[in-house]
Amino acid sequence: MGGRPKIALYWCAGCGGCEESVIDLAEDLLTVAEKAEIVFWPVALDARYRDVAAMEDAEIDATFINGAIRLDDHIRMVRLLRKKSKRIIAHGSCAHMGGVIGLANLFTPRQLLECAYRQVPSMADPPGPLPVEGGDGPRMPELLPVVKALDQVVKVDAIIPGCPPPPETMARVIDDVIHGRLPAEKTVFAHRKALCHECPRLDSRPEKIEITRFKRLHQTRWDPDVCFLPQGLICLGPVTRGGCDARCIGANMPCRGCFGPTERMDDFGAGAIACIAAMMAGTDEPALAQLVDSIADPVGLFYRYCLAASVLGTGPTP
Amino acid sequence: MTRRLLIDPVTRLEGHGRIDIRLDDAGNVARAFFQVPDFKGFEKFCEGRAAEEMPTLTQKICGVCPTAHHIASTKALDDLFGVSPPPAALTIRELMHTAFVFEDHLLHFFYLGGPDILVDGDVHSGTHNVFGALQAVGEVAGRRAIQIRKKVRALIGLLSGSALYPVCGLPGGVSKPVAEQARETIAETAAEALVFARQVLALFHQRVLKRKSFRDMTRSGIFSLQTYYMGLVDEDCRVNFYDGKLRIVSPQGGTFAHFSADAYLNHLQERTATRSFMKILYLKAVGWKGYIDGMENGLYRVGPLARLNAAMGMATPLAQGEYERLYDAVGQKPAHNTMLYHWARLIEVLYAAERMVELARRRELTDPHVRNLPDRQPAQGVGVCEAPRGTLIHHYQTDARAIVKQLNLLVATQNNAGAICLSVENAARALIKKGRVTDNLLHQVEMAYRAYDPCLACATH
Amino acid sequence: MTVFEPRIIALLCNWCAYDGADAAGRARLDLPAQVWEVRVMCSGQVSPGMVLKAFEAGADGVIVLGCQPGDCHYKEGNLHALKRMVLLRAVLEPTPVHPQRLQLDWVSAGQGHRYAQVVNDMVETIRSLGPLAAGHSREEPLNGG
Numbered sequence: 041m042g043g044r045p046k047i048a049l050y051w052c053a054g055c056g057g058c059e060e061s062v063i064d065l066a067e068d069l070l071t072v073a074e075k076a077e078i079v080f081w082p083v084a085l086d087a088r089y090r091d092v093a094a095m096e097d098a099e100i101d102a103t104f105i106n107g108a109i110r111l112d113d114h115i116r117m118v119r120l121l122r123k124k125s126k127r128i129i130a131h132g133s134c135a136h137m138g139g140v141i142g143l144a145n146l147f148t149p150r151q152l153l154e155c156a157y158r159q160v161p162s163m164a165d166p167p168g169p170l171p172v173e174g175g176d177g178p179r180m181p182e183l184l185p186v187v188k189a190l191d192q193v194v195k196v197d198a199i200i201p202g203c204p205p206p207p208e209t210m211a212r213v214i215d216d217v218i219h220g221r222l223p224a225e226k227t228v229f230a231h232r233k234a235l236c237h238e239c240p241r242l243d244s245r246p247e248k249i250e251i252t253r254f255k256r257l258h259q260t261r262w263d264p265d266v267c268f269l270p271q272g273l274i275c276l277g278p279v280t281r282g283g284c285d286a287r288c289i290g291a292n293m294p295c296r297g298c299f300g301p302t303e304r305m306d307d308f309g310a311g312a313i314a315c316i317a318a319m320m321a322g323t324d325e326p327a328l329a330q331l332v333d334s335i336a337d338p339v340g341l342f343y344r345y346c347l348a349a350s351v352l353g354t355g356p357t358p
Numbered sequence: 359m360t361r362r363l364l365i366d367p368v369t370r371l372e373g374h375g376r377i378d379i380r381l382d383d384a385g386n387v388a389r390a391f392f393q394v395p396d397f398k399g400f401e402k403f404c405e406g407r408a409a410e411e412m413p414t415l416t417q418k419i420c421g422v423c424p425t426a427h428h429i430a431s432t433k434a435l436d437d438l439f440g441v442s443p444p445p446a447a448l449t450i451r452e453l454m455h456t457a458f459v460f461e462d463h464l465l466h467f468f469y470l471g472g473p474d475i476l477v478d479g480d481v482h483s484g485t486h487n488v489f490g491a492l493q494a495v496g497e498v499a500g501r502r503a504i505q506i507r508k509k510v511r512a513l514i515g516l517l518s519g520s521a522l523y524p525v526c527g528l529p530g531g532v533s534k535p536v537a538e539q540a541r542e543t544i545a546e547t548a549a550e551a552l553v554f555a556r557q558v559l560a561l562f563h564q565r566v567l568k569r570k571s572f573r574d575m576t577r578s579g580i581f582s583l584q585t586y587y588m589g590l591v592d593e594d595c596r597v598n599f600y601d602g603k604l605r606i607v608s609p610q611g612g613t614f615a616h617f618s619a620d621a622y623l624n625h626l627q628e629r630t631a632t633r634s635f636m637k638i639l640y641l642k643a644v645g646w647k648g649y650i651d652g653m654e655n656g657l658y659r660v661g662p663l664a665r666l667n668a669a670m671g672m673a674t675p676l677a678q679g680e681y682e683r684l685y686d687a688v689g690q691k692p693a694h695n696t697m698l699y700h701w702a703r704l705i706e707v708l709y710a711a712e713r714m715v716e717l718a719r720r721r722e723l724t725d726p727h728v729r730n731l732p733d734r735q736p737a738q739g740v741g742v743c744e745a746p747r748g749t750l751i752h753h754y755q756t757d758a759r760a761i762v763k764q765l766n767l768l769v770a771t772q773n774n775a776g777a778i779c780l781s782v783e784n785a786a787r788a789l790i791k792k793g794r795v796t797d798n799l800l801h802q803v804e805m806a807y808r809a810y811d812p813c814l815a816c817a818t819h
Numbered sequence: 820m821t822v823f824e825p826r827i828i829a830l831l832c833n834w835c836a837y838d839g840a841d842a843a844g845r846a847r848l849d850l851p852a853q854v855w856e857v858r859v860m861c862s863g864q865v866s867p868g869m870v871l872k873a874f875e876a877g878a879d880g881v882i883v884l885g886c887q888p889g890d891c892h893y894k895e896g897n898l899h900a901l902k903r904m905v906l907l908r909a910v911l912e913p914t915p916v917h918p919q920r921l922q923l924d925w926v927s928a929g930q931g932h933r934y935a936q937v938v939n940d941m942v943e944t945i946r947s948l949g950p951l952a953a954g955h956s957r958e959e960p961l962n963g964g
């Protein structure tokens with residue numbers, strides 16, 4: 041045996057940002073290609089699905105899968121890759137929690153298709169059939185009833201959070217694989233503690249915060265040196281896993297939670313709700329309801345990256 | 359029995375695609391489908407979301423061009439709220455966008471489509487990729503390419519939070535000013551980018567244009583389509599990535615339309631393709647007549663070559679020189695050969711670098727006033743920019759609380775969708791005859807779409 | 820056709836609501852069989868995560884019952900519960916989990932009748948909403964073919 045470790049990278053319903061997080065290894069990518077054999081990586085290397093099907097079981101040491109599970113094609117492909125790989129690593133928020141694409145679970149597949157192919161104002165009038173209806177030609181993939189995170193479909197061995205993850209993290213994980221250190225079961229490649237701990241504004245975050253009105257970004261000027269929360273702007277730093285180097289805060293924008301929950305929290309949105317609720321000023325239901333009303337889009341805010349991983353997005357476990 | 363050839367998946371591009379070729383009894387191509395098996399539904403699930411979150415939400419349509427979506431979206435918010443950004447914000451936005459086009463074009467040239475024309479020999483040696491390309495151009499040039507891309511991406515990060523995830527866009531400006539101390543770094547990076555852009559063009563002339571096989575392709579009917587072209591132009595009708603009006607020229611070069619993006623619905627229309635999630639855009643006034651080129655069909659193209667065709671020149675001197683060289687070599691304008699996208703793309707790299715140098719010098723770059731607050735009630739807004747792969751339009755309608763009610767996205771590759779399908783079919787017909795198929799021929803079929811640098815994730819948002 | 824029998828989780832605070840339920844039992848009031856009672860120390864202990872866990876495990880409705888305002892054994896536990904539930908319900912609004920599937924109410928120790936009333940109403944509400952899984956999450960896959 042021996043030989044170079046084998047790596048594969050694949051995408052499901054993703055945006056390519058996770059792929060860029062690997063391309064951004066820059067020169068280190070050359071080292072990776074030298075020390076490991078990249079056996080499948082459609083964005084960069086020519087290969088066909090049949091090449092994957094022809095591999096031995098567990099032939100690949102580590103497969104990085106990004107993107108959410110949206111189509112039946114994705115299920116087939118990740119099952120195949122699961123079979124061919126020793127480790128499956130969920131790469132990025134979409135694979136980890138369904139990502140932004142999981143917001144689609146607020147609608148039915150038919151609503152999504154009808155909107156895109158019939159209702160948008162630039163569509164020809166009358167519109168044609170939906171692309172999944174009729175016509176001849178190659179088979180069309182089916183939309184699943186709901187978008188899923190990767191671990192709702194196959195066993196996932198480790199997670200790299202982030203939308204997308206920092207290239208430095210990718211470099212570290214790939215380096216481990218190259219040196220024969222496959223990630224231990226359930227490793228999450230980010231910090232244990234919340235983002236606030238790496239935030240330069242932490243010192244300005246008061247112990248007790250009382251919010252009397254939630255403000256919106258476009259209506260507000262904020263102090264670039266002070267924690268967003270006491271300024272009435274929601275920042276999800278307190279419940280988000282650290283590891284991004286507070287990159288949004290660095291650009292003077294609040295955190296939207298792409299790294300997902302900190303340890304011991306199951307449902308990210310539920311944790312975020314608990315955290316923000318504790319800061320709400322008011323003692324009676326009408327006043328609180330009015331305060332909550334000043335949050336423009338609660339589900340889109342607290343579940344921006346994780347709806348598909350929640351009962352709110354996928355329904356109860358059958 | 360008819361034979362079926364499947365290229366699945368297509369590779370070295372952004373997103374999912376497959377080519378399904380059906381041969382007739384004689385072994386010639388009866389049909390070639392370019393299918394995009396990918397769909398997300400952004401136009402629906404952004405409904406109900408807060409308008410001000412659109413720049414960070416819609417950029418998840420594409421992680422290769424998040425900056426373009428971020429810009430188009432932010433501009434749509436300017437329009438939605440009726441607020442003009444201060445000069446510093448405009449400079450910061452254009453600088454980050456231009457820097458982005460620069461590095462993204464290099465991504466295509468060295469990682470995705472470029473290897474097709476940079477690397478010699480059989481595709482099956484597994485060398486038509488970034489590693490082969492770097493070897494082909496030589497260690498020094500290869501490493502320079504990687505380094506400059508990294509630096510320019512760091513510059514985007516400095517301005518926007520992260521090149522992978524820009525977050526600075528707000529209606530009426532940006533979230534963060536540029537410190538005067540950063541100007542020097544920015545200027546240095548821009549200057550280096552310019553040096554590299556000139557080198558890469560020299561390399562292109564040397565390695566690619568001089569080669570007979572490439573010149574043959576640029577003259578071959580296989581890769582040629584007589585279509586309309588669209589691109590954003592400034593007030594002097596020169597290429598601009600950040601702002602201006604849309605100009606459409608006919609296959610013969612005459613001005614067909616010249617309009618501001620908010621009038622897009624009068625000019626552009628889309629249709630559903632059967633058996634593919636990629637919608638096809640076409641010119642409303644001409645109509646869609648199917649997968650054919652020529653004046654009579656509303657098929658049009660966008661992206662580097664289209665932008666050059668649709669404009670009357672480049673706004674910077676070196677790029678203008680190279681622009682003239684291209685049309686001199688082709689002998690006509692518009693240039694119709696798809697392989698010329700590769701050249702046009704590098705001319706834009708040069709323009710982008712020169713423009714970055716200019717922008718880095720602007721006084722207002724470091725002005726701390728980077729944002730005006732809106733005071734108008736929102737209703738609807740349109741934002742446009744040139745993404746590396748072509749014109750990108752975001753259109754939002756909201757209620758009085760700025761909650762999105764309807765969203766329409768015309769995304770770069772969708773403008774090229776009809777042309778891409780046609781190019782693939784033409785190439786398949788020309789290359790595959792009498793049942794003779796090799797992997798190399800199939801690869802050449804793939805070159806037909808790769809020259810466009812398509813982004814299929816964008817095209818199916 | 821089988822009749823839909825909702826499954827409801829009632830989270831009762833130890834100091835008031837649980838006693839209220841007890842009183843209802845002792846008084847032999849009509850109590851619905853579809854309600855599973857779970858005792859917690861205080862309604863303020865009930866996190867949004869627990870509520871979602873209940874839905875995930877198959878509850879069609881969740882009702883949280885605490886002491887009357889001002890009477891919480893831990894002073895402000897029920898106020899915390901109120902804040903969370905108001906926010907959580909706003910989040911539920913556009914999701915397949917209808918906000919009415921989550922209720923919060925106050926029942927003091929002696930209020931057996933009130934308890935019976937509240938849980939019976941809950942059963943009726945959920946019965947009219949139907950099973951949770953009947954949302955679009957169970958829609959048949961769209962056929963591609």
Ligand code: SF4
Nearest residue numbers: 054055057132133134
């Ligand atoms: S996690 Fe983010 S960057 Fe990665 S594929 Fe999903 S949307 Fe794109």
Ligand code: SF4
Nearest residue numbers: 236239267268275277
């Ligand atoms: S809440 Fe946000 S701004 Fe405040 S300390 Fe945490 S991460 Fe920083």
Ligand code: SF4
Nearest residue numbers: 284288295296297298
């Ligand atoms: S600050 Fe928050 S949203 Fe931004 S990258 Fe970090 S974890 Fe993601």
Ligand code: FES
Nearest residue numbers: 832861885886896
């Ligand atoms: S003890 Fe009953 S609500 Fe707190």
